Amino acid sequence: MENDSFTGMIKHVFKNGLNKQTLGLAIIAPLIIMIIVGYMVTMVGTQDPVKIGVVNYDKGLGNFSASSSIIEELKNQENVSVVYISQDQITGDLNDKTISAALVFPENFTTDLTRKNAQLNMTLEGTDQTMNILDSKAVSTSVTAVAAKTANITQPLTVNVNDLYGTGLDFTDLILYRFMVLITLVLSLIIALVRVLQDKKTGLFSRMAVSPVKGVIAYILGLCIFGFLIIPIVLAFLIFIMGATIVGSLTSVVLVMLLISLVGTSLGVLFTSITQTRNQAFGLFAVVLILQVVFSGLFIPVSRFDQYTQLVSYSLPFTYALDAMKSITIKGFSLADVGTDLVALLVILAVAVIVSMAGLKLVQKSGDDQRNDQKV
Structure with missing residues (x-):
């Protein structure tokens, strides 16, 4: 060591630190980490696409179909896509992540709305709580929008939500x-x-x-x-x-x-x-x-x-x-x-x-x- 003074110690430590390993940790490592963190933050801020599968048995009432109106409102929402499926495709499509939720409109859906006892069945995959919230929000927004356009005809609608998986789990x-x-x-x-x-x-x-x-x-x-x-x-x-x-x-x-x-x-x-x-x-x-x-x-x-x-x-x-x-x-x-x-x-x-x-x-x-x- 050059001398035993405090300044000399600092100089000695600094000179020994001038190597590839130390400089890499000080310069390259934080740069790489920040690039990765920045990418993760960008991904967190990106909303997952809501993919809703629809099984529509509703026959409507006259020229009006409440189910069709709700489906159109879903299609008009940003980051929401709608695909028509059959009843027996629900489980497979949820497992394959082809859809994130499934809506089933009963045969007398529009008629039951006028009688104040309509039921809409919604099935969620259940294991992704964030996606569950997004799916439920998309459906709720569509139902509310149709209600506002049809003199609250859809207000008495009951949405039965079922989880394909995760029921009873906290x-x-x-x-x-x-x-x-x-x-x-x-x-x-x-x-x-x-x-x-x-x-x-x-x-x-x-x-x-x-x-x-x-x-x-x-x-x-x-x-x-x-x-x-x-x-x-x-x-x-x-x-x-x-x-x-x-x-x-x-x-x-x-x-x-x-x-x-x-x-x-x-x-x-x-x-x-x-x-x-x-x-x-x-x-x-x-x-x-x-x-x-x-x-x-x-x-x-x-x-x-x-x-x-x-x-x-x-x-x-x-x-x-x-x-x-x-x-x-x-x-x-x-x-x-x-x-x-x-x-x-x-x-x-x-x-x-x-x-x-x-x-x-x-x-x-x-x-x-x-x-x-x-x-x-």
Whole structure:
């Protein structure tokens, strides 16, 4: 150190900080973070399109059809689209997100309005509370507009709202599945990341790299056991302490969490296999974690993103893990019903394993080259 004065200490610290890592964290990192935050804020401010499916059996009264008037008012609203469907399409279309709500007008709808006892049946998907509010608001606005134009003929209208899923569940039940997935995936990844990095210090990693295929599989199978320990702890806390309600099979939930933990472990092994230093491994982990949190649908539905951003979303394991867990815990789906999500997770697992093997092979080759150079 130049001198032991306070000023000298400051100069020394500043000079040591003039490196790529520190400058990157100070300049590039906040720029990237603010771009991502700005994009998220823009998406939050964007209203989801309201897509209402209509089943219209109403025969009208003379030349007047109250159902047609309400439907036209819906069509005239900004960000609201209307599609005509049949009764037996409601459940499938809500599941496929082709529609966000369904309206069923009975055969005598207009006639019943004049008798002050009309019923309008509305079915919501039920798991997205924000969308539920938007759908209900769109229908209410249309009914009020028609009432104002027809001397309040629609004022006695009763709207029967039914939720396809989520009936009887509170707000906590509708969001806890997100934390189940987040905790399981991230902690499993960190356990594998830290453990393999420690092995790099002792030289065990280099010995494992001698047989890349066996080494990667041994790491994943050996470390996933620690990841599996997370599952009963998380479930026990949510069910017995938080009082969470799980609609679907608890066995299905456990099996999906096991797969998620396995994927997390494989990613931890992957990050350490393709990086050379601890900082590089944790830097890659930070980047991937940010992508998972921002673009997987954890806070903002994937449907709000543009088509190019959705490509990023559908390359992330978190996207499929969230969808599968939501379908089982809230909708009561079986493993067969979430087969697409499970297959996607298995594909990501396979890719992570293959790339990790390639990384270990490079480590082995690099080690062999160094030994040959030393001999020369």
